Amino acid sequence: MLTTTLSRPPFATTMPAAVLAALLAFAPQAVAAPAPKAAAAAPAGADVLPFKATEKTLPNGLKVIVVPTGFPNLVSVHIPVQTGSRNEVEPGKSGFAHFFEHMMFRGTPAYPPEKYQAIITKAGARQNAYTSDDLTNYYTTFAKEDLETVLKVEADRFQHLSYPVEAFKTESRAVLGEYNKNSANPMQKLFEVQREAAFSTHTYRHTTMGFLKDIEDMPNQYEYSKVFFDRWYRPERTTVIIAGDVEPAKAVAMVEKYWGAWKRGSFKSNVPAEPAPKGAQYRHVAWQTPTLPLVTVAFRAPAFSDRQKDQAALSMLLSLSFGRTSTLYKRLVQDEQKVDQLFDFVPNRVDPTLATIGARVKKPQDALYVRDAILETVARLRDEPVTAGALADAKSANKYGLIRSLDNTEAIASTLASYVHFERSYGTLNRYYRVVDSLTPADLQAAARKYLVDNAMVVTTLSHEALPAAIGTLPKLADAAQGAKAAGSAADFDVLVQKSALPQIRFKLLFAAGSAHDPKGKEGLAALTAAMVAASGSRERKIDEVTKALFPLAASFSEQTDKEMTTFTGSTHKDNWNQYLGIALPLLVDPGFREEDFRRLKDAQKNALVLDLKDNNEEEFGKERLQANVFAGTPYGHPVLGTAKGIDAITLDDVRNFYRQAYQQGALRVGISGDVSDAMVASLKGALARLPAGTGLPATPALRGRMPNGLEVEIIEKNTRATAISFGLPIEVTRSHPDFAALWLAKTWLGEHRASSARLYQRIREERGLNYGDYAYIEAFPRGMFQFFPNPNLGRKAQLFEVWIRPVAPQNGHFALRAALFELDKLVSGGLSQQDFETTRDYLMKNVFVMTATQDQQLGYALDAQWYRTPEFTRMMREALAKLSVADVNAAIRKHLSSKNLSAVIITRDAAGLKDKLVSDAFSPIAYDAQKPQSLLDEDKQIGALKLGIRPEAVKITPAAEAFAQ
Template identity: 80%
Template sequence: MHRLALLALPALVANAFAAAPAAPAKSRDVLPFKATEKTLPNGLKVIVVPTGFPNLVSVQIPVQTGSRNEIEPGKSGFAHFFEHMMFRGTKAYPPEKYQEIITRAGARQNAYTSDDLTNYHTTFAKDDLETVLKVEADRFQHLDYAEDDFKTESRAVLGEYNKNSANPFTKLFEVQRDAAFNTHTYKHTTMGFLKDIEDMPNQYAYSKVFFDRWYRPERTTVIIAGDVEPQKAIAMVEKYWGGWKHGTYKADVPTEPPAHGPIYKHVQWTSKTLPLVTVAFHAPAFSDKVKDQAALDMLLSLSFGRTSQLYKRLVQDEQKVDQLFDSVPNRVDPTLATIGARVKNPADALYVRDAILKTVAGLRDKPVPQQQLDDAKSAEKYGLIRSLDNTEAIASTLASFVHFNRSYGTLNNYFRVVDSLTPADLQAAARKYLTDENMVVTTLSSDALPAGIGTLPKLASFDAPAGSGKFDVLVQKSVLPQIRFKLTFAAGSAHDPVGKEGLAALTAAMVASAGSSERKIDEITKALFPLAGSFSELADKEMTTFTGSIHKDNWNQYLDIALPMLLSPGFREEDFRRLKDAQKNALQVDLKDNNEEEFGKERLQTDVFAGTPYAHPVLGTSKGLDAITLDDVKDFYRKAYAQGAVRVGISGDVSDAMVAQLKQALAKLPAGAGLPATTVPQAHQANGLEVDIIEKNTRATAISFGMPIAVTRSHPEYPALWLAKTWLGEHRASNSYLYQRIREARGMNYGDYAYIEAFPRGMFGFFPSANIGRKAQLFEVWIRPVAPENAHMALRIALTELGKLVDKGLTKEQFESTREYLMKNVFVMTATQDQQLGYALDAQWYGMPEYTSMMRTALSKMTVDDVNAAIRKHLSAKNLTVVMITKDAQGLKEKLVTDAFSPIKYDGNKPQALLDEDKAIGAMKLGIRPETVKITPASEVFAQ
């Protein structure tokens, strides 16, 4: 390690290190903030952005280190690995002390790794800025970990790979990149090659080399956004980060030679799934000056996105494809632009591939119409602005662009490039990059594909294509120009008729995704595109919510285009078939076939609520969906979406005229009170441990267990039980207890969390969605997939720790630290415009005060005795329903019912206390009776 010598600097040079004054945003900039930037003498870049949002600060630290930097053979995956290791602490702040500080700040934090960067992000109350900067500076400069900790985390990384292995898209893109690149490090994905991941426990010495090379101030930017004073923030950074030593290592990322395609690769998938077809091309690197990458991105979006003719043909009209997508990622070096499709019938794979190739061929010969391009520019601009509705979103968006040049101006410069694009620019990009030599075609399927799929025709062989209601409206006024409204109907899957399970969700999809009586869905999509407007649905057990979002400038146009989908639905047969197929695929393919974790959680719900209207997924059952007709949808719509059944909320820079317009439009809904109210479901309480083993051909074992509870959000003991749940297993938070005991101490999996409210789609978000109100809830523990040989032990550990909580409760110290976290975190979890509006409508539904004030008031009055009393009253570690998804179901059952000892092996050494604890837990008797264990083939789950 070497330090740059800065013995004496002339005044002119010294001034270069002074903080640049905050410059006013230019009228054409998409970021309307005044940023202050400074480069410290050691090379560290600091960017401070006051956002105008009160109370919160988001610190984002993008490091110019991603999988691109993994230049030695056999050493892939280390950039991602250090995303994990950076949470292993330092001598000054070991993990438990570090987490204690972050928890006291009420913060939510995480990190992610991409091809080109690793970004560490923390959002917290503004009073803790100096503390956060201090501890972050310490771990970047003094990361310290023992070899045993290194080996433990390496197993957690393997667990993440195993988790991802259930997703066929992950494997497809892994094979695609391996085929496309010969020398450049983009050849492997961010996770790295599996053989390298499996060898990581042996790479402790190299890990130190990697960190020393790449984690240096000249590769790092500290972004501080939110309720912050720039000069004070910069002074804090100088205080704690100024001593970080500049590095000397020179990167030597290999250059990829010119491509010599076309290339074809096929992935044979071992379990049932729909075929995937991708057509990729070697594409230009990101630039905020040169037009190529922006032009190609815009071209593919117009040609294969939801407004395109090919989307209308393949997805809507012919219904051969249920997903059509495109991607031109922003990367430091030349990358891959991908067009992809998920095909419903394997026999159509060749047809779909050639439809994509024919469209590509035409792009080189015919320019995009100017109006389409102008509309796309407008949509991209307003779409970005729409997303910048909270401090964290602003900071994270900045981080995704800042890492290229370590400059605040990169994003604004890029959008100037986008704004300057012409049809000729797009056509030039097509001719330069969409060539046979640059092409890589990849397919994946479990069934045989048509003959000829591997023979790639020349692009030249394709011909160019031819060319005033009485509603109480909840209004949340703010300065945000983005208007968002929500319409929440008292109608959900609990209202599905017997034998027609899935009807509520399908009806909602028909409203939001099937057009109006005047316009087909493709016409609506095209009309909304330049406005960056959206209209979406969310169906759950008790409610269905439609959310509209539009910039205030486009309000009148939007109402005329979007609201007729709800007020006068199209109900066309072809849309019904398309959306019914999509819902069946979401149930069978996306949930059951490709996602053991969400599959297990949904199965737990249906087991606990067996015999009630909550006993099937919101998506329905295979048999139920088959039985639904278009007439069923029309009938459900007329009964459910009535004026008396809707709650209305609107937020943003809302005028009285807008509210009046919305009320007048909703007066066209059918009259009436809506569907009959549902009763509270009477859930099944297990007697002892009742285990449902789902037999599925899978690499890892997913585990969820739980029990019904009488506590919903309106219950007086809800805040106390929420605190207990937070301490035990806060969702996606590494400061939670289960996470520390199962993942951190033992490296058994990717995470472990607890809930007292339903959290559907939990693996896709950090915070629960609003508008999932339910009349009955369950306590649930989610153990993310573990190696099959560790499944029995993982269950025992989780039950042991839950048992300690039930028997002993929280200590006063544990209670105080968790309460302090929640007092601040409640602002973080309700930070966005959508969350604030959704939680307010939920409060109406539950008949309770506004959520954040309710929680803070209750927490301020709460005692540790209140929490422990609620735990003893509502939770149990003995009477639970357990769902496990695994390959060897019979073998797992045998271990469970015989109470066999659960051994566990570690790659590295562990403290003797932990090993002694493992012996005791591994021998713990669970007392599971054979008659309480059932084995269910995955094919039979949610079938009827």
């Protein structure tokens, strides 16, 4: 629930997933319903936000901003506080801004954690928080009738936060667990080293998480924590943003009522200024495990300003020069295929920061070539201005992109929070976009000459293998510049139309084809074919030409492949519909299928499997492995990405053949939403009529995974700091099953994803501080560590009940497994109480609207309902929940779940040692940094002695390198 993020600049639209995993540990999910009124593109110089805000500063300095959005039923409250890692000025005290993001959920005398959580749960709300370099933001989205309640309890915790030393020390263990979780990502380490090289004095020297030595010492800093809170959590540093279905006068009065007594502070900030850089620097990170090399080139960047042009100009310049429409992207990623990721990042920060250009290189020997290509491009930017046309396209994409994102209340409030915090002003974002509108090619060139200079350059590399020796010698940019080289009829299917006033048009094309259709020995073919359709261009246009054509429209065309479905999603503003359709639909109906794109995308898919999943992400790795084990021998028995051997075996002819067989009209479901006209629907159907008639691939048979006999464990041996655990069993319950709502309620009580009210989270993470979170599922949730809600269009004929134990310290792995099984056994044997049943049902009756709030979710869930042959999802769930009894839920638990027959996957370093503990049923002790209640210690003894009865032959050890190899 408690996560750390960095706010993303408006122009960084090309950052790959691996970089986002490091820079954006959690991206807040949009959670509100479509509005009857929506934003339209603003003319140059006009306000980009179409909403009228009410602003008031209370006598104590608290700023209140109320924004009626026109979206019904929901309200989103965001509370950005002007404190982040930038404010951690004392040596040895880094990480405390992020730490308080955690501690703020520890309660007050009036609202201890369980009472506070009960109120949030009763409101059907979802909430979270994030920390950046410059701010900490707390946000909650809920039904409008609960506004006063939410403001009351939020005001209480900001004014009266209270936590004993025991809770403080427990939370410090969780924060260390979060650091350990991030340690598997090489990009995270590279950015740590980059910052230490770039800053000698300013607090931007450390990341939001802080220095490891400071995190490890946090249990000893209880008294300082109170000093930090007293300094920074004050009304004059805080803004309360209230957006949604709200009456401004009443909302302001509520804030005055509950927040007006909060006292101002007196502490004066003294963040040290960073001296001017004294020369180019190079740093290298030697990574212990195999991964692709990383190369970044960074420069000092100006602070954010909504009045001066420098920061906006530099951000725009790098996005144009290194983004997907750039010449260098085409050269390195598409044509030469030396790089599988190229990105730029110019963050909005209070003080001067870093602008970064980075690449993930396929071969170590090419790292020097790639670095020099980046430097050559940087050098040219100082001498050659961008064209007026390219800049105009970028402005258009930027503006339309912002408008596209404002499709729900939480997205609006979240966008505001990321800008409001600078001056606590609603007008900041509008002023900033006026600056963007005013940019000229000369402004961009001036920014290049001022900031892209030798003295301010920091080059950082990371690799497992040796890089060319010359990479440590940095050339002058002038030398790099000198050495640069110039480089028809109606279709036979219905269209589901969800009409609204949103000007953004979104459509989904769902084909009954997925990884379950992969031929044996060609595992990964469905995913690679979809990638080739979406990202290899059409017969008429190469992919770089498609990207350039879509850029000024801020439009997109993307793919998602799962076991039974492949979905293509298109999005554009209604003003650009005809132009967009002519660019995007040929990708599907007349694909280019070029050999160079095939090589590039095949490499990218294998890297996604071997590097991004297996090597750099223990959590998703464990979840995928559990799915594969339970469904071994079935069409679900391999990851959607395939296997290493299967990907290697795929040829371009295989892709062409799969495309011809799978993408036929009879296999297609179509949905479209937004301010859709009949003519738009007709033109979409006309374009899709070019697909061949036919029924597509043969349907996959009904299937079910193998039920384990007792506890069956696979231990994946990997060199890692933490131990990741997933376990589960196959279930026959899908959305079309009569027990779906009952089992959904049970898993919500046991382990709702990213919800701190759930039982597993409370007992393992909150009470014991063992890890970062503990969740349960009855539907597959790919990429769960990156998002709040599952994507739609993941329909499956067979599902898995699963418990996800996020990484724990290795010495606590055995205990954590026992603790989760202990709680599951109590649920299976004892069921839910009437009170737990009613509380969880009340939460779900409201939360079902939150999880289906965005345009994309609503359209996707509607198509899923067609596939499952069920009513619309929210109606189906609310009607089923209303009819449920606690007896129904407990009967479903006993029928479908087990705490004895389970398949488990554990990823850890000492596999043999863990196996000995498991098969010997050795007692598993646990030690705490803080005092715990005797009742918990007594329960620990009971859990530590719990007999699991795991047979030696039921435990298998697999080296990580062998998993998903074939």
